[in-house]
Amino acid sequence: MIDILHILISESFWIASLRIATPLIFGVLGALLCEKSGVLNLGIEGIFVAGAMAGWIAVWLGAGLWGGVLVAAGAGAFFGLIHAILTVPLGLSQHVSGLGVTMFATSVSYFIYRTALPDTTSPPRIEPFQALDIPILSDLPFIGPVLFQQTAMTMLALIMVGVVWYVLDRTALGVAIKAVGDNPDSVDAQGLSVYGLRIGTIMAGSALMALGGAFLTMSAFSSFFFGMVNGRGWICIALVIFASWRPGKALLGALLFGAFDAFQVRLQTEVGAFVPGQVFLMAPYILSIFALVIAARRADYPRALLTPWFKGQR
C-alpha cells in the first residue's frame, strides 16, 4: 500500500501521465469536433498513423519541427476531407467510410515511408521537441515539473482544449457547429451551408487527430515505426463518450487514461512477481470501460450523429 501511495505522489508519475495523455488529448478533441457536427470519424486510427508519418518525414526532409506539425495537420485535414466527402454530400455509412479511411491512411503512410526509405535497417532519427523548461514556472514545486517540463506539443494540446471549448461555447461558429450536429434543418433554414460546416469541422477535427500521431514521432519518440500508434486512436473514440462531448471532460478522460497507464507501468515492477503482467496491461482498458459505463448513462449525444442530411429533403 505504501508503495502505491508512493507512486501516486511522485512527480515523475504525473509527468508521465500527462505525457501519455497528450496524443489522446489531441485525438479526443478531434473526434469530439467531428461528432459535434454530426459525423463519427472512425478514420482516427489511420489519421494518427498519417500524422505520425507525415510530420516526422517532413522534419526529416528539413521542414523544421513546427513545419512538421503543420504538415501533419495538413495530412490529417486531407484524410478528413476524404471522409467528409464520402459521408456528408454523398451520405454514405459513416462507420464504413471511417474504417476505410483508417485502412487507406495507414497503407498510404506505409507506402510513402517505404518508397522514401527502401533499404533501411533502422529508420532515421530526427531531433524531437525537447522539454520546455520555462524559467520560474518550471521551478514551482510539483506543478512546475509536471506542467512546464513537458514538450511544446503537450502545451499545444492543453491550449487546444481551451481553443475548442472557446470556439464551441463562446462563438457563433460554435453555435452553428453544434446546431449542424443536432438539427441540420435549422441550420439550413438560417441560410447556412450544412455541407460546408460539416466538411470544415471534420477537416479541423482530423487535423487535430493527426497532431496526436505527430506527437508520437516528434515528441514522445524520434522516428516512425509502422504500427506504433497501437490502438491509441480507438481509445479516443471511447473517451469522447466518456467526456460527453465536452472539451474539459475530454481532457479529464485523457488524463485519467494516461494516469492508469503510467500507474500500471510502475505497478508492474512492484508486484510483477506475484501477478501476471497481462493483468496490468489490460487494467487501463478495463478501468476505461468502467468509467464509460458510468459516464455513458448520462451521455448527451449530438442528436443528428450518424444521420446523413440531404439538401431539400425533409
Added chain:
Amino acid sequence: MKLFGAITRRVAMAAMLAVGLVAATGASAGEKIKVAGIYTLPVEQQWIGRIHKALNAANERGDIEYVYSENVANTDYERVMREYAEQGVQLIVGEVFGLERAARKVAADYPETAFLMGSSFEPQAPNFSVFDNWIHEPSYLSGMVAGAATESNMIGMVGGYAIPEVNRLMNAFMAGAHEVNPDVKFLVSFIDSWYDPPKAKESAFAMMDKGADIMYAERFGVSDAAVERGAKAIGNVIDTSGDYPGTIMASALWHMEATIDHAIGQVAGGTYSAEDYGQYSYMAYGGGSLVVDEALVPADVLAKVKEREAEILDGSFTVKVNDEPPVSSN
C-alpha cells in the same frame, strides 16, 4: 569499439567458406536458388532485420535470387506461403510463431519446397525446418557486463511479449549479471507489443525513477530513455551503439548468416531435410556474438567476460536455457 572474439569470427568465416564450397559443387551450372522471405513485421524490426540482412548478403554473393513480403498479417500468412510455393520458390524463410499448426500443413502440401521458419516448436519431416534466435550465450555475457557496471544494484528490463524466445535471453542475461554481482536486483516489465517505442520508453522511465541505472534494451525506445536520463543500456539482437554513442555498453548480437548459408547449401545439394537449425545461432557457429564498447567497460570486467566467452566457445561452460517468464526481484 571492436567486435571482440576473433575466434567467433574465424569460425563464422570457416563455416561460410565450407557452405560456399558445398553450394559451388551442388548447384548445377551456377543456377541461383529462388528464396522468398515472408515477415509479419517490416524489415526494420530487429529480429527480422537479421534474417533480411543474411539473405541480402547471399543475394549479393549471387547464390540466391531473393524476394520478400513484409508486414504480412498472421491471418494472411498461409496464403502468401502458398503463393510463393506455387511460384516455384525453392526455399521459403519466415516466422510462424502465430500460425505454427497452419504453416506445417502448408509445408506438408508442398514437399518439394524447403521451409525454414522461426518457430517455438519442432521441425516436421520432410521439409519444414525451424530456427530461432538462440543467442542466450552472448546475452549471458552482456549480463556479466551489466552486473559489474550497476552502482545501484538495480537493472531494468523492458520486454515485448513474455514468449520463450524473449524469456530465454532475459533469463540468460539475469544469470550472467548474478554471476558477477549476487546482490543485483531486476525490474522486469512487458509492454505486449513489438513496436511501440513511446510505451517502451515510459516503462524504462518508470524503472529509472525507481533506481535502475542499467537498462536491458529488448525493445526500441528503451535506449532513448537511458540517453535522456544518463543511464547505460545493454543492446539485444542488433548493434545500435552507433545511434546511442556512450550509452550502449554491450550488445548480444544475432547473426543469421550461418543458418541461412547452411540452408542454401542443403537446398543446392538437394539434401534439404527437416532440421532444428537452433544450433547455428550459437556462438560456436558464429550465430551469436558479443560486442562491447571498451570505453565504457573496465578492463578487469572485460577480461572476465572474455574468459567466459572462451569457455563457452570451447564447450567447457554451458549457459542454462530457461524459457520461464522472468519476474522482478522483490
